[in-house]
Amino acid sequence: MTPELPRGWDRSTEDQADPAVIPDTAEIEVPDELRAEIEEYMSRYPDHRSASIPALHAAQRVHGWCSPLAIRQVAAVMRVTPAYLSSVASFYDQLNEDPVGRNKVYVCTSVACHLVKAKAVFEAIAAAGHDLEDTEIREFECLGACDMAPMASVNGRYIGPLDAGDAPEIVAAIREGRTPLPGRGLEDEDYRLPWGGRA
Amino acid sequence: MSALDQLRLIKNLNDPKLRTIAGYEEGGGYRALRKALTEMQPEQVLAELENSGLRGRGGAGFSMGKKASFLPKGAMDKYLCCNADESEPGTFKDRLLMQKNPHLLIEGIAIAAVAAGANRAFIYIRGEYELQAGILEAAVREAYERGYLGRGILDSDHDVELVVHRGAGAYICGEETALLDSLEGKRGNPRLKPPFPANQGLYQGPTLINNVETLCNVPSIIEHGAEWFKSVGTEKSSGTKLVSVSGNVRRPGNYEIPLGMRAGDIVYGLAGGPPEGRSVKCWFPGGSSAPVLLEEDLDLDYDFETMAEAGSMLGSGAIIVVDDSQEIVGLALRLAEFYRHESCGKCTPCREGTNWTVKMLERIDNGEATPADLDTMADVQTNIMGNCLCVLGDSMAMPIGSMIEKFRHEFERHIEEKRLEHGGLPLAAHGGRADVAVGSPAA
Ligand SMILES: Cc1cc2nc3c(=O)[nH]c(=O)nc-3n(C[C@H](O)[C@H](O)[C@H](O)COP(=O)(O)O)c2cc1C
Ligand code: SF4
Ligand code: FES
Numbered sequence: 001m002t003p004e005l006p007r008g009w010d011r012s013t014e015d016q017a018d019p020a021v022i023p024d025t026a027e028i029e030v031p032d033e034l035r036a037e038i039e040e041y042m043s044r045y046p047d048h049r050s051a052s053i054p055a056l057h058a059a060q061r062v063h064g065w066c067s068p069l070a071i072r073q074v075a076a077v078m079r080v081t082p083a084y085l086s087s088v089a090s091f092y093d094q095l096n097e098d099p100v101g102r103n104k105v106y107v108c109t110s111v112a113c114h115l116v117k118a119k120a121v122f123e124a125i126a127a128a129g130h131d132l133e134d135t136e137i138r139e140f141e142c143l144g145a146c147d148m149a150p151m152a153s154v155n156g157r158y159i160g161p162l163d164a165g166d167a168p169e170i171v172a173a174i175r176e177g178r179t180p181l182p183g184r185g186l187e188d189e190d191y192r193l194p195w196g197g198r199a
Numbered sequence: 200m201s202a203l204d205q206l207r208l209i210k211n212l213n214d215p216k217l218r219t220i221a222g223y224e225e226g227g228g229y230r231a232l233r234k235a236l237t238e239m240q241p242e243q244v245l246a247e248l249e250n251s252g253l254r255g256r257g258g259a260g261f262s263m264g265k266k267a268s269f270l271p272k273g274a275m276d277k278y279l280c281c282n283a284d285e286s287e288p289g290t291f292k293d294r295l296l297m298q299k300n301p302h303l304l305i306e307g308i309a310i311a312a313v314a315a316g317a318n319r320a321f322i323y324i325r326g327e328y329e330l331q332a333g334i335l336e337a338a339v340r341e342a343y344e345r346g347y348l349g350r351g352i353l354d355s356d357h358d359v360e361l362v363v364h365r366g367a368g369a370y371i372c373g374e375e376t377a378l379l380d381s382l383e384g385k386r387g388n389p390r391l392k393p394p395f396p397a398n399q400g401l402y403q404g405p406t407l408i409n410n411v412e413t414l415c416n417v418p419s420i421i422e423h424g425a426e427w428f429k430s431v432g433t434e435k436s437s438g439t440k441l442v443s444v445s446g447n448v449r450r451p452g453n454y455e456i457p458l459g460m461r462a463g464d465i466v467y468g469l470a471g472g473p474p475e476g477r478s479v480k481c482w483f484p485g486g487s488s489a490p491v492l493l494e495e496d497l498d499l500d501y502d503f504e505t506m507a508e509a510g511s512m513l514g515s516g517a518i519i520v521v522d523d524s525q526e527i528v529g530l531a532l533r534l535a536e537f538y539r540h541e542s543c544g545k546c547t548p549c550r551e552g553t554n555w556t557v558k559m560l561e562r563i564d565n566g567e568a569t570p571a572d573l574d575t576m577a578d579v580q581t582n583i584m585g586n587c588l589c590v591l592g593d594s595m596a597m598p599i600g601s602m603i604e605k606f607r608h609e610f611e612r613h614i615e616e617k618r619l620e621h622g623g624l625p626l627a628a629h630g631g632r633a634d635v636a637v638g639s640p641a642a
Binding site: 044045046047049050051052053054056057087088091092093094095106109110111112114115116140141142143144145146147149153156157158186187193195197198199 | 213276285286287288289290291293294295298319325326327328329330362364365366367368369370381382383384385386387402443445446447449450451452453471483487517519521522525529530533534537540541543
């Protein structure tokens with residue numbers, strides 16, 4: 001079994017280059033809307049650096065990932081170094097410094113879901129969706145919906161309980177830009193657990 | 200229990216009226232905040248909270264009123280952070296409260312902020328709870344419009360600004376000091392304590408940090424009084440508790456129970472027990488970080504002190520039930536992988552200990568382990584405990600240690616089976632020496 005290596009371990013370091021300084025908004029173009037959104041986040045906090053996560057989220061929505069350009073744009077607006085933002089982006093599971101895909105399919109395989117065979121659900125979705133474009137399918141830790149176990153979050157919408165047989169429909173819905181499994185999402189009106197309870 | 204009249208947090212929870220501020224007010228909402236501002240002094244509010252015996256619902260179970268009273272008095276910037284990171288595996292109660300009754304939380308925050316003298320409040324909600332964050336943001340806007348939040352709330356001289364802050368996927372940000380760093384826009388690394396947040400927290404200012412459910416209990420305590428609150432529960436665990444029951448049960452879900460209810464009545468009575476023909480092998484009484492208990496422990500009362508006496512903890516109030524069809528080694532591995540992934544990496548015992556525990560459990564499945572490895576693994580857990588900056592390391596060490604202790608035979612059997620499966624010699628054939636036990640007999 002290959003041990004899990006930290007991300008980026010195989011990337012070369014540029015030890016000759018000067019550290020990236022704070023880019024100036026005069027030198028780098030930032031889409032107006034993105035800039036306004038980041039500035040609005042900055043205004044919410046006593047210290048504008050508190051906006052780093054919401055700002056990176058916003059840039060990720062625009063660029064699809066926290067690309068070097070996305071990070072430089074945020075850095076310019078927030079007046080912090082790209083390295084600082086990279087340190088933040090690399091810490092959090094929902095911020096991606098690699099172009100993993102805009103569609104996010106998080107399949108929970110944490111303890112409670114594990115007990116009701118979540119791994120099989122993940123494998124079925126991963127197999128059915130192996131050729132899906134612009135989509136990240138990954139195992140995720142407890143999503144706080146163990147009453148729906150086994151469950152997944154598709155672009156933020158919680159669905160469950162799932163079984164492997166649901167995989168083709170979930171993948172087809174993503175491919176066609178539809179909402180997967182209508183009626184079986186936590187936010188759906190009158191959503192019920194299989195035993196009849198409400199979540 | 201006499202069910203319905205004891206429901207406090209989730210009574211009428213599915214009433215669609217609660218989705219709007221007008222509906223919430225109609226049911227008596229924001230009355231407690233008005234009372235706290237017009238009929239009481241902040242000290243009285245603090246005293247009421249302390250007298251109620253309300254203990255933190257986020258994991259540690261510390262007295263809420265006492266913690267709030269630790270904040271220094273006087274005019275200065277003080278902060279309140281509502282911990283809505285809810286990432287402890289098995290826990291999904293805060294999600295329910297925020298989604299179905301957002302104004303209850305906002306009212307609780309406003310009252311607690313007034314009592315502690317905090318002028319700025321934040322709800323740190325995990326990034327995955329997009330639905331709930333959207334609901335809260337809309338509710339906060341409504342509360343601002345009605346003057347329950349903002350400058351001089353309800354024409355008093357108290358300011359309470361409230362911002363919903365979304366995280367981005369990191370269990371460790373539920374640890375209170377990691378939460379503060381994350382909220383300041385940094386990586387979520389825990390801080391060394393002391394200083395405790397009550398003295399030096401967010402932006403170096405005095406900060407009160409409480410769980411969603413804790414704060415949701417505040418309005419009713421102020422409205423009905425400490426005595427009313429204490430009329431349910433046990434002496435040291437007053438009130439009701441939202442319990443998230445999951446795993447191998449027929450009716451997984453959130454249940455509100457009076458603290459001190461028999462655990463078996465929760466697992467079997469409310470949640471329906473394990474599926475047909477199955478029995479309870481073990482259960483986590485307080486999220487995946489709690490040491491496991493056995494079937495016979497279901498006779499215990501479910502409250503803070505009894506769970507602690509039994510060598511476990513009530514934690515976040517998440518009961519995960521494991522039935523007898525489950526393999527303990529696979530469960531331990533899944534658990535250890537979680538903590539390895541979520542360790543922030545700051546302290547060596549936690550960063551390395553979680554990693555090595557995973558590796559040793561994988562060795563078992565690869566047929567490379569011997570029973571001696573169990574002692575090493577138990578040793579690793581002991582060396583993590585108490586030697587880290589925060590308790591994430593302990594949160595793996597405690598349940599894994601308890602599994603090795605309580606299911607040692609199963610671990611040993613598993614080790615033996617896997618070794619034979621992979622072509623190893625039975626242990627007895629060579630005196631149990633690890634170096635010759637591994638590998639194919641033909642080699
Ligand atoms: C690793 C770790 C994760 C935690 N996660 C949470 C959490 O998700 N939600 C929470 O309320 N408390 C969590 N806590 C507990 C908090 O540190 C803190 O004790 C709690 O928010 C205080 O609120 P309370 O007194 O109202 O319970 C966590 C603690 C640790 C060590
Ligand atoms: S115990 Fe683990 S999670 Fe906590 S600070 Fe240390 S390394 Fe980080
Ligand atoms: S373990 Fe899967 S949602 Fe909690």
